[in-house]
Amino acid sequence: MSSIALSPLDLTLAASLLIVNAAISWAFGLRLERSIAVAAVRMVVQLALIGLVLKFIFAQTSPAWTLALMLVMAGAAGVEVVTRQHRRLKGWRAFALSSATLLFIGVAITSLGVGVIIGPEPWYAPRYMLPILGMVLGNAMTAMSLVLDTLCQTVTRERAAIEARLALGAPRREAMSGALRTSLRTGMTPILNSMATTGIVALPGMMTGQILAGADPVEAVKYQVLIMFLIAAATALAAFFGGLGAVLLLTDTRHRLRLERLASPK
Amino acid sequence: MLRVEHLQAGTLPPLTFEVTAGECLAVEGPSGAGKTLLLRAIADLDPATGQVFLDGAERHEMPAPRWRRYVRYCAAEPAWWTDTPREAFVDATGDRLGRLLHSLGLDAAVLDRATATLSTGERQRLALARALMDEPPILLLDEPTAALDAQAAALVEELIKYQTLSGRSVLLVSHDRGQIERLAHARLLLSKPVAAGNEVVATP
Numbered sequence: 001m002s003s004i005a006l007s008p009l010d011l012t013l014a015a016s017l018l019i020v021n022a023a024i025s026w027a028f029g030l031r032l033e034r035s036i037a038v039a040a041v042r043m044v045v046q047l048a049l050i051g052l053v054l055k056f057i058f059a060q061t062s063p064a065w066t067l068a069l070m071l072v073m074a075g076a077a078g079v080e081v082v083t084r085q086h087r088r089l090k091g092w093r094a095f096a097l098s099s100a101t102l103l104f105i106g107v108a109i110t111s112l113g114v115g116v117i118i119g120p121e122p123w124y125a126p127r128y129m130l131p132i133l134g135m136v137l138g139n140a141m142t143a144m145s146l147v148l149d150t151l152c153q154t155v156t157r158e159r160a161a162i163e164a165r166l167a168l169g170a171p172r173r174e175a176m177s178g179a180l181r182t183s184l185r186t187g188m189t190p191i192l193n194s195m196a197t198t199g200i201v202a203l204p205g206m207m208t209g210q211i212l213a214g215a216d217p218v219e220a221v222k223y224q225v226l227i228m229f230l231i232a233a234a235t236a237l238a239a240f241f242g243g244l245g246a247v248l249l250l251t252d253t254r255h256r257l258r259l260e261r262l263a264s265p266k
Numbered sequence: 267m268l269r270v271e272h273l274q275a276g277t278l279p280p281l282t283f284e285v286t287a288g289e290c291l292a293v294e295g296p297s298g299a300g301k302t303l304l305l306r307a308i309a310d311l312d313p314a315t316g317q318v319f320l321d322g323a324e325r326h327e328m329p330a331p332r333w334r335r336y337v338r339y340c341a342a343e344p345a346w347w348t349d350t351p352r353e354a355f356v357d358a359t360g361d362r363l364g365r366l367l368h369s370l371g372l373d374a375a376v377l378d379r380a381t382a383t384l385s386t387g388e389r390q391r392l393a394l395a396r397a398l399m400d401e402p403p404i405l406l407l408d409e410p411t412a413a414l415d416a417q418a419a420a421l422v423e424e425l426i427k428y429q430t431l432s433g434r435s436v437l438l439v440s441h442d443r444g445q446i447e448r449l450a451h452a453r454l455l456l457s458k459p460v461a462a463g464n465e466v467v468a469t470p
Contacts, residue, residue, distance in 0.1 A: 159344030167309055168396065169335035178347060254310055255330040 002215045015040065030059045055154045057126045063176075066126040070110075070133055074103035077141040084145050087152045087262045089249055097245040098144060105237045132227065135206065139191065139231045140238035147187035147242045152262055154179040155250055162257055172251040180243050187239035191232050198228065267322055268308070268337070268404050268435050275307035275314035276300060283454060285404070290426065290436040292446040295456030301439040302342065303389075304456070305309050307340035308437070320404065324389035338402035342409040344386075351384070352377040358399050366395045369428075371421045386413040394422065400431070403438045403456040405429060411445065423449060 018040055025032040057065045078099025082088050110133040116122040155162065158179060165175040198204055206227060210220035252258055274280040278300040278459070285291045287436050293301045307314035310325050310333055312406065316329040318325045318337075325333050339396070348354045355363055355377065367374055390413045397405070404428070411419035419442075426449055430436055440446055 146322060158345075158347070160341065160343055161347040163311060164341060164345045164393070166339065167311060167330075167334055167339040169331045169400075171329075171331045252313075253330075254313075254326075255334075256311055256313065 015044075019241055040232060054126075057130070058213050059089060061112060061122070063122075063124050063227075066124055066129055069126075069130060070107060071103065072246045073133060073137055074106050075099050077102045077106075077137045081141055081148065085149050085152060087156065089148070089152070089246065090261050090263050093244075093249055097249065098148075098242065101238065101241040101245065102137060102140055104145065105140050105234050105241070106133050109136050109230050109234045109237070113226060117226060131206075132230065133226055136230055136234045140234040142190065143187040143235035144238040144242035146190070147183045147239045148246050150183035150186040150252070151179055151243055151246050154182050155257070156259060156262065159259060164259065166255055172247065172255040172257075175255075175257075176247045176251065179261050180247055183246075184239050187243070191235045195228055195232065198224075204228075267439075268318070270308065271317045271319070273304075273307055273314055273316035273318060274311055274343065276303045278303055278456070279305075280316060285435040285437060287403075287433045287435055288430050289451045290430050290438055290449050292450035292453045293437055293456065294446065294453055295440045296423075296458055299456040299457060299458050302408055305339055305408055305437060305439060309334055309337050309406055311339060313364060335400065336402055337404040337406065338397050339406040340394060340397040340408060340410065342412060346381040346389065346393075348381060350378050350381060351396075355399065363395070363399065366398060369425050370395060372416055387415065387418055390414060391418065391422065394425070394437075398425075401434075403434050405434055407436060408439045409436070409441065411440070411442065419445070443450040 018036060021036050022033055024030070025036060057069060078095055078101075081098040081102070082094045088094065110129060111124075113132055113136075114120065114125070114128045118128055120128050155176070162175045162179065166172070187214065194202075204224050204227075207220045207224040210223065211217055232263060249257060267284060269284040272280040273282075279468055281304065283291070295301055303312065306312045310318075310330050320333075320336055325337075332463050346354065364374060367376070372388065372391055372395070376388060377393065381389070390410070394407075394410055405426075406457060410426070411422050414422060423445060426436060426438070430449075430451075436449075438446070438449060
């Protein structure tokens with residue numbers, strides 16, 4: 001296993017490619033220059049920091065440190081899910097819902113994948129646990145975010161129809177079932193598309209990384225297959241819990257629609 | 267019998283009144299006075315303080331879906347959640363549905379048309395049929411004839427009159443003075459909200 005180390009000059013060269021983004025933004029007056037710069041700087045700083053953190057935690061191999069970083073990752077994903085919405089749910093409950101759900105899904109699926117299936121020594125080895133948690137969380141976050149966004153938009157648009165059903169004596173689950181179905185489908189479709197096209201259209205990042213690092217492509221493929229199944233399960237769970245949780249947050253125990261719990265659109 | 271005690275929703279002052287069986291109470295007032303708000307609060311579709319009793323049972327004593335099977339709100343803007351009206355009538359018995367549609371001047375074929383292609387008037391009358399299907403004892407009707415021509419409106423008025431004659435209580439929001447004259451036994455006048463705190467009591 002060997003890979004070619006990158007020098008700062010190599011990375012500077014790669015960063016200069018952003019001129020393309022800036023040029024397009026400038027040519028069409030998109031005013032994205034600032035966002036491009038902020039996103040690029042954030043990406044570099046965050047990755048540099050996580051590189052240092054991972055180096056430290058890999059050296060410790062302690063369950064406490066591993067768990068601590070898992071909590072931070074899930075919390076950040078939860079906040080990201082809520083703040084990313086076009087019309088987000090107000091209040092701490094939405095953050096609690098998304099963070100707790102993502103933490104539970106992330107820990108459960110990753111522990112299953114690493115602890116039971118891969119089986120490193122020790123079973124919580126951070127070198128396996130954390131990168132896989134990152135991939136699982138990233139995809140679960142996207143799925144949950146899509147479900148919440150779709151659900152909040154559908155419910156807002158179809159408010160009259162939902163309330164008509166409530167007025168006829170339908171319980172909230174029944175009145176919201178159409179909106180919930182639409183949003184679950186939206187949340188679960190991306191992973192299906194990516195499973196169906198992976199290897200033809202795109203080589204997945206992790207597999208590419210392993211191959212670049214000198215691994216046997218067949219071994220890299222096996223890992224990728226495992227990851228894809230983990231991600232598929234995680235996105236389904238995130239969509240389900242996210243959708244169900246949001247239905248409960250948007251209604252109350254008197255089976256009323258509570259759209260005032262949504263912030264005004266951004 | 268529906269009894270409303272100190273019910274306070276949104277910008278409305280607390281209201282106390284009752285509607286006996288077979289009575290039609292007209293709720294009047296300028297736009298923005300909170301007529302819809304009042305009907306929605308009685309159906310427990312919006313949070314409100316105060317009590318609403320149906321034959322002595324307060325709304326919070328039973329699950330909300332059950333309350334709304336007795337206290338039926340029919341919105342001014344009819345909304346449909348199915349592709350054809352028939353799908354929303356799955357629990358309906360053919361006989362009763364047929365009679366209801368006939369009394370509203372609708373042909374049974376309307377049930378199988380795409381909901382999106384129905385006229386506003388057809389949608390409104392179908393929504394009324396849907397609301398009356400399971401014979402709720404209390405009807406909260408929000409401008410039931412607003413989108414209808416004179417002929418269809420007359421049919422709806424007949425149906426409302428029939429409901430009160432069969433012992434059901436009706437709360438009717440309408441901007442049609444003549445309609446209120448023809449149907450209402452009592453009136454509740456809501457004024458534009460000025461300041462909270464003054465109790466309005468309906469006088470029959």
